[in-house]
Amino acid sequence: MTKRTSAKYKIDRRMGENIWGRPKSPVNRREYGPGQHGQRRKGKMSDFGLQLRAKQKLKGYYGDITEKQFRRIYAEAERIKGDTGENLIGLLERRLDAVIYRAKFVPTVFAARQFVNHGHVKVNGQRVNIPSYRVKEGDVIEVRDRSKQLAVVLEATGLGERDVPEYISADHNKMTAEFTRTPTLSDVPYPVVMEPHLVVEFYAKN
Structure with a gap:
């Protein structure tokens, strides 16, 4: 398995979701995360946890963009007139x-x-x-x-x-x-729910 393929599957398992809708995703077989603690019962996630997860999921979907790149795209989305979350999706899709x-x-x-x-x-x-x-x-x-x-x-x-x-x-x-x-969020065929508004909240607080 190549490094890229294993990275792709690691992201799926970490999120517990088949984020690209691929038939071979390990999440299709088991929904828990990787590692020895992956099968522990999940507790209620904090607001920070939900926001971080939304950011990691969106970042991972586009090939696991680096944090530096992703933050730069977010900063640009913030400068454009209109809804920052929608602008972020538009920039990523371009x-x-x-x-x-x-x-x-x-x-x-x-x-x-x-x-x-x-x-x-x-x-x-x-x-x-x-x-x-x-x-x-x-x-x-x-x-x-x-x-x-x-x-x-x-x-x-x-x-x-x-x-x-x-x-x-x-x-x-x-x-x-x-x-x-340039598409809006509703135009983009994500196989899972993406929540750019939570990404906006994450960067607003951190």
């Missing part, structure tokens, strides 16, 4: 690795980060290898010609477990996708 994952060019968000890092992606005809690159509305993302037959791409496009959301227009024949608009 990450290039998130768009590659949503367009079903790769099977996991971890694979999306690696895929971008290795130079398999173009944005508006220009090669981009920065996973955190922020796409804009109307940007066209494409898989480079020589990368279209990679096993990871062929596996992802054949997956039936998730659909491409409405704010991305994907063409799997040409392996292109257009980011049509």
